[in-house]
Amino acid sequence: MEQKLARIADVSEKEFDFIVIGALHITAGCVVAARLSENPNMSVALLEAGPAHLDDPMISDPTQWPKTLIDPEYNWGYLTTPQPGLHGEPTMFPRHVISSGRGLGGTSQINGLAWNLPQREEIDAVCELGNEGWNWESFHKYAKKAQRFCPPDPNERSEFKNLYKSDAVGHDGPIPLSFGRDSCGADAAWQRSLAENGVDTISTALDGNVTGTWKSVSSVDPESLERVYAVNGYLYPVLDRPNLKVLPDAYVYKIITSKHGDEVVATAVEFEHGEQVHKVYARKEVIVSAGAVKSPQVLELSGIGDRNILEPLGIPVQLDLPSVGTNVQEHITMANSLISQLFTLCPFDAMLMFFAEMVEDRGLVTSDMLNNEEFAEKLRVEFGLKDPFRLILDGLSYVPIQIASERAEQLAQKQRAKIANGNYPPGLKASYEKQLELLANPKVPDFEIMFLPYSILGPAPESDKPYLTLFLIVGRPFTRGTIHVQSADPKAWPAIDPRYYEEDIDLDVMVDATRFARKVAQTEPFKSLVFEEQAPGPGVSTDEEMYAFVRKNTYSGFHTAGSMSMLPRDKGGVVDARLKVYGTKNIRVVDLSILPIETVVHPQGTVYAIAEMACDIIKRDYQ
Template sequence: MNEIFDYVIVGGGSAGCVLANRLSANGRNSVALIEAGPKDDHWVLTIPTGVAAALSKPQFSWGYESTNQAGLGNRPFVTPRGKVLGGSSSVNGMVYFRGHPADFDDWAEKEGATGWSYREVLPYFIRSEDNPPFAGSPYHGTGGEMRVANPPRPNPLVHSFVKASTGLGLPACDDFNGADPEGVGLRQATIRDGRRESMSTAFLRPARDRQNLTVITDALVEKVLIENGQAVGVRYLVGDQPKEVRARLEVILSAGAYGSPAVLLRSGVGDTQELQRLGITVKHHLPSVGVGLRDHPSAAVQVYTDKDYTSYGVSARSMLRNIGNLAEYLLWRRGPIGGNVFEATAFLRTSPEVERPDLQLVFMPAHRGPKPTLLPIGHGYGILSIAARPKSYGRVSLASADPAAKPLIDPRFYEDEDDLAVVRHGLKLARRILNQSEFSPYGSREILPGAAVRDEAALDEYIRRTTVTVHHPGCSCRMGSDPETTVVDPQLKVRGIRGLRVVDASVFPTLIAGNTNAAVVMIAEKAADMILGNRAPAPVDVPYAGSARDLATA
């Protein structure tokens, strides 16, 4: 006999954990949360500096990679996504960044996402947040489920990066989630008392004992069950055993930028010709499913040093220091091990004509190889250059109707060469920063791109050869008002199917300029109000960069 719930949520990642908490909070709604991965009870998922180890654990990852990218020399790249309760928030870098305030005004004003302007979504950011360092700020909240913290004790190299950058005349930024996120500075992270604050620990665990909430793990969703244009349940697999749950009210897809379009397509919602080619029964012709995928491409300047100040690496002094750091962490849950390593960033404009930052730099006080590794691999540091507002976009599609088959992920990096120019600009700026006197004591030498790579053609070849994602996919089930180009309306309802919504990064109308987890939490908070019929909170009337009432006129 099939189990029946009021709400069935597909995906136990960031959005799914928030929704499971909010929809079950009244004690009356029965809620099922279905997650393809295991529980998040492994130690490696709790220690903030274990982020590389967490990413490298195959049992917590979907093992995705892109299709061969023409803009990258016809090669693929690895695109990690969490397959565990908490989703990618259980394996990511824990960065708390919301996006530029004007990003959301663009959603509302340019993309037809009515109700999603910055002043309308700010209350939802604030609702989730427990951010003691910014207590009293109209841009921040305290008392929410998600703890946000300052870096506990940054590596000395982090301060060198900030000083070198501001010494070049780049503006300082004290709060990347305040009125104006342009500039360089230290960034906050979702860390509570020295432990990773995933959205599972923040939202799901406090709700796990509710009798009206059922969490199903190690369950691979095959498809949404659709009858007469209505979503009525979900079919999933535990091992090779098929099972079903039914939904009285709604099915909510929160399977992520790759998973949600893939589930829709397997359910018969997508382009008719593509579905028929795969032998999938068409339930609704919606050719925009999967179209519009965007991600942030990046390349790095990396230097080597024989000094042992860096966060990873082996030497007598660094080993002794690391033993002390470990003892401090084990005894008091504090110190560098309680941080997320990459603790400084910059959001900058590549030219004065650009209206808001289109380039992100991330400082790395560690030698970073092409793949995440658990063991130290030498002393070094570097800077990632990231195209924060990519113009290139691609799609997510299916290679097969088999739910175990990985989707085809094709973001088409550098199809628009403006993105390449942004990354190139960032690498040149990174070199200038690393050549400032603040880094002189470290006796470093550049190993990537290397001293021989100087002219633009050589830099571009290096960028295409080494570009990786910084793990921020979105926009594959876009939200908006145009039924021809979007998958969901501003209420996040899937067009043409009753009782079905998508709530995750796939609904971004455009990709925000920066890390995406906080925005996903906000979307889930707002979606919960919509689903429950709650009145939206009053917009927060504050000045911010890029608004009609901006900082200059406040």
């Protein structure tokens, strides 16, 4: 497949109708390049900053993502600026699932493979903020266009059920969605304990309702048991198209523009390849799909952004657009040494066994235990499997604050009063008011509990004992941050300032989410599986201790959004509802950075939907 990729001679000094800058968030860029090149009369060049990673077993194997997530070969591994809300410490900032991936396919090559879609009310809120056409019905149509749902084996071997609605999913798209074959054995008990605390199991999370708990589908081919991502889903089948050139290791420096009246026009893209600087020319458009961290940096290096930031750095201002790099939102994750909510589980009677210590043929099975080849083979034979056990991230729960916290109304009232009395810009105030509506709606979730049969970002403390991780994620933070260039050098990191917990309500929600997870874990039947809570642990019980623990153990949730927000220009927007950058004739942004309000879910499916929707918008403009 490598030989089908472009050479530098195929791109440098050449002219294309569309140039797609997929500097880091190439998930969307792959979709855009594949869909636009369906028209043989349209030529497309796709530039990726990272390596190709084609046919790489670390990517194709769905069990390897925890390793690639922290490997600099696959992840850019940015750090934030020092965060006062976290005792002034910088934190790891892997740019998201969809934007931290280093290589062709972006984060779709290293994410946890879970596929879900936002709550209906969240997408409708995006529309109501001034983005005509971006409602749930339209969004869902394009989300299904990317999907090829693969019905599960009707002979389930686990109590952790494969539930779905056929009309909620797509059946003909390039990305297969399937249920994990195996279970750690504690998932169903976790669901029953959640139900005892008001969180019901739902039959699908792909129809606009994610409130509840369920077994998620994943972007895994059920035949090959391999990851399917933006490259092998969208690009592999079309690399032979003569009108499509895909060039990896092409690090974009800037967009070259000219002025036509009051509009900025993109004419070329400058990039580095093989330690030399090249240009490629655009007839029609430059499409930026570089992710919420890199997209604002590309625009600012191109002279499009806040004059007060660019001029002191010596960057010539082509377009004064102060909203570039603002309105940044990031899922906030609570962790302990990058492993949050870690419990040691005692053995129990289970048919399928994941993440548990095996004692006299009773117990759960962990990923670390499966590293023992003899043990893994024993399980394969015992269950009559053709392939090894596969451990998939598929236990997801989304919870409204009203279920989790006795002070939910008090928190909402406090935030409502703060916004009403605050001196906020018009656009931010409008977004906050929409968030308040969502916060006050008991049918809309506010945080996530990820049930992980992994010791997620490192080996288990003892590889022969079972561990289970619960990640707590604040899904729709009120805190807004910024991402801006701090040098005219395109290789220099941007200043990433998510301002964690600048809004008190985000910290309050995280604390109450942590308390709720602990409460569920102490509810039967899951309680009987818990041998010892290691974090927060018995030493964390008072309010003061809980708040201190959460501040100390917070980091990026990998799901950055908002830095190129789709809003009216007078309300802080960078792009309009057709994804055009304000003040430009032919520059669009297609990635998660356009979302003006972050949604609670893992954004893989959202990014594909945005990209599919964008492609039809662009095609209509050139019919």
